[in-house]
Amino acid sequence: MDSSQDKNAPSPIPTLGRFPALDRVEYPADLRNLSVEQLKQVADELRAETVDAVSTTGGHLGASLGVVELTVALHAVFDTPDDKVIWDVGHQAYPHKILTGRRDRIRTLRQPGGLSGFTRRAESKYDPFGAAHSSTSISAGLGMAVAHHLRAEEDPSYRERNVIAVIGDGSISAGMAYEAMNNAAVAGPGAERLIVILNDNEMSIAPPVGAMSNYLSRLMSSRKFMGLRELAGKFVKKLPAPVERTARKADEYARGMITGGTLFEELGFYYVGPVDGHDLPQLVSILRNLRDTDNGPIMLHVITEKGHGYQPAEKAGDKYHAVAKFNVVTGEQKKGPAGPPSYTSVFSRELTRRAATDNKIAAITAAMPSGTGLDAFAKAYPDRFFDVGIAEQHAVTFAAGMATEGLRPFCAIYSTFLQRAYDQVMHDVVLQKLPVRFAIDRAGLVGADGATHAGSFDADFSHLRQFRVIL
Ligand SMILES: Cc1ncc(C[n+]2csc(CCOP(=O)(O)OP(=O)(O)O)c2C)c(N)n1
Missing domain, CATH: 3.40.50.970 (Thiamin diphosphate (ThDP)-binding fold, Pyr/PP domains)
Structure with a gap:
């Protein structure tokens, strides 16, 4: 319109x-x-x-x-x-x-x-x-x-x-x-x-x-x-x-x-x-x-x-979903100073690189392809990329199902939204010792979005290592 x-x-x-x-x-x-x-x-x-x-x-x-x-x-x-x-x-x-x-x-x-x-x-x-x-x-x-x-x-x-x-x-x-x-x-x-x-x-x-x-x-x-x-x-x-x-x-x-x-x-x-x-x-x-x-x-x-x-x-609905400060007349958003490469960009580059030689790698996001860096993977390997919608619980168990059949699924979900799928992480992945890899983005405290977006329970994942799930 x-x-x-x-x-x-x-x-x-x-x-x-x-x-x-x-x-x-x-x-x-x-x-x-x-x-x-x-x-x-x-x-x-x-x-x-x-x-x-x-x-x-x-x-x-x-x-x-x-x-x-x-x-x-x-x-x-x-x-x-x-x-x-x-x-x-x-x-x-x-x-x-x-x-x-x-x-x-x-x-x-x-x-x-x-x-x-x-x-x-x-x-x-x-x-x-x-x-x-x-x-x-x-x-x-x-x-x-x-x-x-x-x-x-x-x-x-x-x-x-x-x-x-x-x-x-x-x-x-x-x-x-x-x-x-x-x-x-x-x-x-x-x-x-x-x-x-x-x-x-x-x-x-x-x-x-x-x-x-x-x-x-x-x-x-x-x-x-x-x-x-x-x-x-x-x-x-x-x-x-x-x-x-x-x-x-x-x-x-x-x-x-x-x-x-x-x-x-x-x-x-x-x-x-x-x-x-x-x-x-x-x-x-x-x-x-x-x-x-x-x-x-x-x-x-x-x-x-x-x-x-x-x-x-x-x-540009996607770019203006969430914005930095911007100039009202031109719409140009202010860029912050360049910092070290982000977790997201390193994960995105590395996963896409490895998928070139390993066709068992699949990637899953719950409605956040660009936020998790999986948009690059999606472009390169559309058949192995799955955006399941805002459905973190399904994303985890879907990945678990893939793992039972010998694929290497990478589930990329923000820490705060993975809270919604803790039962699936425990019941469907951990207890069955299924090799689902979780790329847990925005871990820890996140600043402007506030308490609802903090990855407050990230530390708790460390105990999952005893189950030999790769985190
Ligand atoms: C459980 C959960 N997963 C992911 C997100 C991240 N997220 C924030 S808004 C949004 C899209 C919402 O789309 P829609 O309901 O159509 O609202 P619109 O922004 O289009 O008004 C997503 C995925 C979230 N807030 N909560």
């Missing part, structure tokens, strides 16, 4: 030097009596403020720019912080932080003593759940929704709340997201207040991989954007009686009863979409409908563009 031809195109950056609309919004309540036109101006200024702030701190820019309209619409429609908005991973929450009383500290992002680059419960009551490792939002949101119901049963003054989990198309590839969806339809009363928003920008850090990603692309291309007319059919209950029958047909069509349901409907979700995630007026009216329906759990499929509204980030 080129924003210069887009009807929802935000004002070009960096022409905005002042932020008259944004200046009047300290907390989400300040959005709730604004017209849609005024909200649009807030969104444009919020985008410019996000670019300007991240240019001075570095951080996750692309994902944040993609959800500016969604952030404004969510806070305008829902009664946050009592209604809960959970941002999966949390790396796209910079605009959310600006609108929730943290604008004055937004230029301390990722600095010592400053705002976290992710959501943190300790930082704000608008962050109902801390994140940084992906794919936790549906589980946490479901837990909150069910808990609200139980508490309301006990205490009649307690009001049940909407819970909104915003999850990306990359993060929904992880097993944990499916475990949560599998449970949502049967979790009992309260679960109907869960709204999952699938933020589909057809990007993870790298282009997303796997059957789910292909499925979402097909879903997107086989259906035109859902407009307000189709949406009306989704909410039959709210329509006057004479139009109900026609609307019910549209509802059945939209639910997939006539055309064949979506995967989400098969799992028991009420699927709505796809909708244009940069069309603020439409987002506001869709979210208002979802807020007032009892049809949940709901899956709202929103299409966005990573980096939307800032050309350098639109053009």
Whole structure:
């Protein structure tokens, strides 16, 4: 999507030097009596403020720019912080932080003593759940929704709340997201207040991989954007009686009863979409409908563009996923002084070199081909390279399976994300004495990303040597 031809195109950056609309919004309540036109101006200024702030701190820019309209619409429609908005991973929450009383500290992002680059419960009551490792939002949101119901049963003054989990198309590839969806339809009363928003920008850090990603692309291309007319059919209950029958047909069509349901409907979700995630007026009216329906759990499929509204980030989604400090006008990122070769580059070069003479070597990443240095290996040996998506547990056991058949798999995973697969390391690799090699990147303390990204348990791997697993 080129924003210069887009009807929802935000004002070009960096022409905005002042932020008259944004200046009047300290907390989400300040959005709730604004017209849609005024909200649009807030969104444009919020985008410019996000670019300007991240240019001075570095951080996750692309994902944040993609959800500016969604952030404004969510806070305008829902009664946050009592209604809960959970941002999966949390790396796209910079605009959310600006609108929730943290604008004055937004230029301390990722600095010592400053705002976290992710959501943190300790930082704000608008962050109902801390994140940084992906794919936790549906589980946490479901837990909150069910808990609200139980508490309301006990205490009649307690009001049940909407819970909104915003999850990306990359993060929904992880097993944990499916475990949560599998449970949502049967979790009992309260679960109907869960709204999952699938933020589909057809990007993870790298282009997303796997059957789910292909499925979402097909879903997107086989259906035109859902407009307000189709949406009306989704909410039959709210329509006057004479139009109900026609609307019910549209509802059945939209639910997939006539055309064949979506995967989400098969799992028991009420699927709505796809909708244009940069069309603020439409987002506001869709979210208002979802807020007032009892049809949940709901899956709202929103299409966005990573980096939307800032050309350098639109053009190179991968390079602007996370950025160093940069020049707003040119988009040029500041390079630090050259240091000694990194662990990543040495591993990348050496593995690629050895694979030339050893065709049993295979390499596995969980959605981080460039971060782990395996992109070079992928180019040279595409048949022996496997990006399994955000699926660390699967990556480890998949490698173990390969090792049983005589391959030499190298599993390259950041230390912090390997925490998710400790059971697989122990149960599937170590106890069976399978020669899987782990290249554990970003070990130890990592700085700006903070505690969630620290490889705090690396030292514990030393005891695995007794099992003669090569580490
Ligand atoms: C368990 C885990 N593995 C890997 C990562 C590294 N990571 C951070 S963001 C990201 C991509 C997320 O893609 P998506 O959910 O589509 O969100 P987008 O950035 O496109 O908004 C990855 C792989 C992580 N945060 N957590």
